Amino acid sequence: MPTFDYQTAFHIAPVGLVISRQRIIEDCNRQLGKIFGYDHEALIGQSFQVLYPSPKEFERIGERIPPIMSTQGVYSDERIMRRANGELFWCHVTGRSLDVNDPHAAGLWTFEDISATRRVAVALTAREREIAAQLVQGKTSKQIGKILEISPRTVDIYRARLMQKYGAGTATELVQRLLGN
Template sequence: MDVDYRQAFEHSPVAQAIARNRIIMACNRKFSEVFRGTIADLVGQSFQSFYPTQSDFEETGQRVGPFLTADGRFIDDRVMRRMDGDLFWVRVRGLSYTPESSHAHTHWVFTEIAEVERPGQSLRSSLTSRERDVAAQLIEGKTGKEIARALDISPRTVDVYRSRLLRKYNVTNTEALIQKLLQG
């Protein structure tokens, strides 16, 4: 029986992209759904478009490279940006076909993180849905009042969630929290 790998890739229920030097060369339908763009819009895009900031894109590339070189694989939970600008939490798994040149030819899989908590999971994936919502708004640089309006909650509720995040990440201010959220 012949297997049509292109069809399997295109119709996979998991968001996938193939990249060369962090430029999307191919992606499947699920990837286009997750990132809210057409395949034609996404192919040729730098992954930089999907990071909250340019510096986050650069720092992540530097941090991921050694893992791809050493093991050929990488996994991380992170905040990413959809084509419409919305931020969301995603688990990213990567594979380098060229470990000697880590980003030269890679395959990436993306899974939106749900609110389900499991023993042994990472700190970021243990956040509640509302904590992730507030964290994403903080990363965008919004004030407590702006976050409250965007999420249709009170400013006091935003303060409660910000305090929880500060405790979970063991930091004392919002700037340090944002740095921790963007780190691996």
Template structure:
């Protein structure tokens, strides 16, 4: 086996999903990435990243979250829920590095690593609960989440309180800790 074959094998079998995009179109991905999302590798190449989001709005909002850091430092990282082809959700550590800082989305390398969580029962989240969890995971306050979603802060507080009861936790830190990992469906 020559060095090129070894590099290709390392890329394909890396313990994290790796994808290269150009203007939000998938140009290359490894087998781990395809397995994470539940798609055949061949079905992903040439597809818009939109394929991996439920709504156009979600697709656009997620893109905008990391643009400023990508322009400033060339990298961005967060934790997020991803949607698999079967509709289930998976909590992952997302990392991105732009190869073109002046236009961050022109060529981007991203990785997706599943986050483990204790063996808890699978819990379904409503779309509104997913929106609130996403905002909390990005460190936003209830007022910021409300403004972002076009809702009242009281509505966000109600959803937040419902999530704390649903997961039997005392605060947002415990909630996010409980939610990190597979087993969340939407």
């Protein structure tokens, strides 16, 4: 029977795995490369920013992680990410830091492509993508506003735009369409 060590497990895991320092990919497995359409070795030394739809989203999510990770010890969300070919897709991301007081210092992250069950059906702005990601988690306008540091009324305006883009008559119908149902 072949030897099965931690390094082998890391590289053959069925989800994308990343070891990071200051939001730079120190090491990653083949599955991460497959998910994002890169040779996994080409991602080593790159900023996580190459995986985001825009620099603004990279910054916003980066600012959101420390307070959550420092209180909960782990950060997890579902968000729209970008493949090497520019395709946008839904991804479940979870991370744990080695130091909750400095969450970006060093951590382990998992990336799971959930596009088979959830498609990006229409072109969305960066803010619409952020709000859509919160809506599918069942968050209210007030909760989303607090997370994104915008007013609940602004969230409602974006929700209305999303409803129009997806042809949804109700917020529940919008969530179902965002989920691909």
